[in-house]
Amino acid sequence: MTESESAAERWLSYRKEIKVLDATIRDGGLMNDSKFDDDVVRAVYEANVAAGVDYMEIGYINSQTQFPKKDFGPWRHCREQDLRRIVGDNDTSLKLSAMADAEKSDYETDILPKDQSVLDMIRVACYIHQIPTAIRMVEDAHNKGYETCVNIMAGSTLAERELDEALEMLAETPVNVIYVVDSFGFLYSEQIEALVEKHLAVLKGTGKEVGIHCHNNRQLAFANTIQAIIKGANYLDASFAGLGRAAGNCQLELLLSFLHNPNYHLRPVLACIQEHIEPMREKLMWGYDYPYMVTGIRNEHPRSGMAFNASKDRGDIVKFYDSMIAEE
Amino acid sequence: MTESESAAERWLSYRKEIKVLDATIRDGGLMNDSKFDDDVVRAVYEANVAAGVDYMEIGYINSQTQFPKKDFGPWRHCREQDLRRIVGDNDTSLKLSAMADAEKSDYETDILPKDQSVLDMIRVACYIHQIPTAIRMVEDAHNKGYETCVNIMAGSTLAERELDEALEMLAETPVNVIYVVDSFGFLYSEQIEALVEKHLAVLKGTGKEVGIHCHNNRQLAFANTIQAIIKGANYLDASFAGLGRAAGNCQLELLLSFLHNPNYHLRPVLACIQEHIEPMREKLMWGYDYPYMVTGIRNEHPRSGMAFNASKDRGDIVKFYDSMIAEE
Numbered sequence: 001m002t003e004s005e006s007a008a009e010r011w012l013s014y015r016k017e018i019k020v021l022d023a024t025i026r027d028g029g030l031m032n033d034s035k036f037d038d039d040v041v042r043a044v045y046e047a048n049v050a051a052g053v054d055y056m057e058i059g060y061i062n063s064q065t066q067f068p069k070k071d072f073g074p075w076r077h078c079r080e081q082d083l084r085r086i087v088g089d090n091d092t093s094l095k096l097s098a099m100a101d102a103e104k105s106d107y108e109t110d111i112l113p114k115d116q117s118v119l120d121m122i123r124v125a126c127y128i129h130q131i132p133t134a135i136r137m138v139e140d141a142h143n144k145g146y147e148t149c150v151n152i153m154a155g156s157t158l159a160e161r162e163l164d165e166a167l168e169m170l171a172e173t174p175v176n177v178i179y180v181v182d183s184f185g186f187l188y189s190e191q192i193e194a195l196v197e198k199h200l201a202v203l204k205g206t207g208k209e210v211g212i213h214c215h216n217n218r219q220l221a222f223a224n225t226i227q228a229i230i231k232g233a234n235y236l237d238a239s240f241a242g243l244g245r246a247a248g249n250c251q252l253e254l255l256l257s258f259l260h261n262p263n264y265h266l267r268p269v270l271a272c273i274q275e276h277i278e279p280m281r282e283k284l285m286w287g288y289d290y291p292y293m294v295t296g297i298r299n300e301h302p303r304s305g306m307a308f309n310a311s312k313d314r315g316d317i318v319k320f321y322d323s324m325i326a327e328e
Numbered sequence: 329m330t331e332s333e334s335a336a337e338r339w340l341s342y343r344k345e346i347k348v349l350d351a352t353i354r355d356g357g358l359m360n361d362s363k364f365d366d367d368v369v370r371a372v373y374e375a376n377v378a379a380g381v382d383y384m385e386i387g388y389i390n391s392q393t394q395f396p397k398k399d400f401g402p403w404r405h406c407r408e409q410d411l412r413r414i415v416g417d418n419d420t421s422l423k424l425s426a427m428a429d430a431e432k433s434d435y436e437t438d439i440l441p442k443d444q445s446v447l448d449m450i451r452v453a454c455y456i457h458q459i460p461t462a463i464r465m466v467e468d469a470h471n472k473g474y475e476t477c478v479n480i481m482a483g484s485t486l487a488e489r490e491l492d493e494a495l496e497m498l499a500e501t502p503v504n505v506i507y508v509v510d511s512f513g514f515l516y517s518e519q520i521e522a523l524v525e526k527h528l529a530v531l532k533g534t535g536k537e538v539g540i541h542c543h544n545n546r547q548l549a550f551a552n553t554i555q556a557i558i559k560g561a562n563y564l565d566a567s568f569a570g571l572g573r574a575a576g577n578c579q580l581e582l583l584l585s586f587l588h589n590p591n592y593h594l595r596p597v598l599a600c601i602q603e604h605i606e607p608m609r610e611k612l613m614w615g616y617d618y619p620y621m622v623t624g625i626r627n628e629h630p631r632s633g634m635a636f637n638a639s640k641d642r643g644d645i646v647k648f649y650d651s652m653i654a655e656e
Contacts, residue, residue, distance in 0.1 A: 222548065223551030224551075318595065
């Protein structure tokens with residue numbers, strides 16, 4: 001029995017390999033075109049440092065052509081001067097990451113060599129058919145000196161054979177972490193377990209880690225994160241108050257209070273939520289809600305639910321449900 | 329492999345032994361002294377019938393001395409004339425249950441013989457030290473002709489030896505179902521699994537079923553219900569929009585959409601939620617919220633969180649957190 005297996009089987013111990021990644025500004029940026037005020041980003045940064053969180057994903061490092069500065073905030077592009085305005089030289093134990101979307105990032109030019117950046121990790125997000133592009137992006141970031149990670153999105157829709165192939169291809173790359181990503185908030189425990197087990201089996205002996213990124217459409221984001229931990233995932237995504245696209249992510253406050261690592265602290269997270277995050281809820285409209293539940297049940301992208309909640313019909317959940325059935 | 333084991337191992341099948349119990353009016357009554365308008369109770373009843381739900385727990389059958397009629401609504405006492413005003417002779421496939429609290433119910437006089445009542449099941453709620461009283465209540469209800477059930481409350485605080493003794497005692501009674509009850513919303517999957525397995529082991533061969541009743545303090549009510557299903561629990565408590573004490577219960581809409589039994593229908597539940605349940609949320613203040621999360625993390629009764637949310641300090645989650653730490 002390895003140390004990690006034995007820790008997983010105890011209820012009061014903790015696994016020191018576990019890393020918590022706060023994705024608040026990055027995933028939450030999908031609800032406001034990444035237009036967070038500097039004071040919010042700074043508050044989240046400082047709370048992460050105080051809470052002992054391992055990584056903060058501070059935004060996307062995506063194309064200024066595809067996401068013009070007139071329409072999107074600085075956390076869609078993560079230019080160095082924007083980052084340093086918040087974190088200075090980041091003389092803390094908190095690592096910083098940015099996400100580059102396959103085919104939406106001018107990564108070759110926009111991602112600087114590591115010795116010129118405060119970023120520590122580049123996370124590549126891709127759909128399964130973009131794996132060759134993702135691998136090229138991973139190699140670029142690795143060669144520039146970064147830790148790297150791949151998030152294969154829409155994990156609840158992947159053809160088993162394609163996922164197997166993707167994992168075998170990724171196993172040959174320098175990528176450090178591969179995530180199970182339930183973009184649609186569809187999966188439940190047994191499916192999460194099967195996916196994590198599959199990833200670990202293919203990656204066995206490579207030294208690569210498996211991560212978990214959940215959405216809360218069926219109020220299973222935290223629970224599924226727990227199941228992934230039990231099966232051996234060591235990189236855990238969460239966000240303050242679950243702020244993220246549509247139903248949002250695993251709540252950081254729930255996750256930190258569940259993990260037994262004494263380096264993690266709940267109070268700074270609650271304070272930041274109270275002062276900076278909850279005041280944005282009415283405008284950003286993230287979190288568990290019936291339209292997102294319906295898209296989650298149906299294993300669909302939440303975009304129809306987001307459009308409905310932004311319309312005058314918000315609250316007429318039967319109307320939304322009927323419209324989805326009618327489209328079948 | 330039994331049929332039930334094999335169904336549990338398939339993702340698309342369903343277990344015909346599973347029974348869903350809606351506890352909206354009973355558990356939700358803890359947020360409004362059981363003062364629901366008749367039209368709400370009738371709407372929930374009709375939605376349950378239309379949705380194919382198996383049982384509706386329509387209230388408590390508790391003492392009018394301890395819960396005077398001037399302070400508590402009719403759903404704290406479940407007198408026959410109140411029940412029949414809503415359900416008539418209940419000429420439907422929906423069974424009706426009422427909960428009698430140990431030491432709070434004049435069960436010998438207030439529970440009529442089954443042939444004089446529209447109730448089908450009496451559920452006895454007790455704390456572990458009240459097991460002898462609970463057994464007497466089960467025998468009374470059984471002898472009167474009812475299905476019976478015992479909910480041992482505060483399941484996350486039970487001494488293992490006491491629970492073992494309680495289960496052995498209950499195994500000798502005519503009780504039909506014994507519930508794992510996470511009153512404080514503290515437990516996570518591995519603990520739920522261990523409890524369900526323990527119950528099933530002791531009850532093996534008796535023909536008795538195991539049930540699950542969860543609270544949502546850590547957003548694990550639905551997830552824990554799933555884990556209990558996987559392990560073999562067949563009686564599942566839920567409520568419309570999760571309406572129940574403090575953080576509330578497992579959401580019926582999530583549970584029905586998860587189960588694959590074609591007898592269950594989601595739309596009537598959504599319609600009732602939209603028209604009757606959500607309009608009560610602001611006043612009744614149930615559902616996942618930070619103070620309830622904090623009591624859940626601490627494995628405590630939610631009463632301090634309920635008092636805080638009813639005070640002028642509502643929303644000052646750091647103040648509540650600090651007050652709980654200070655009391656340690």
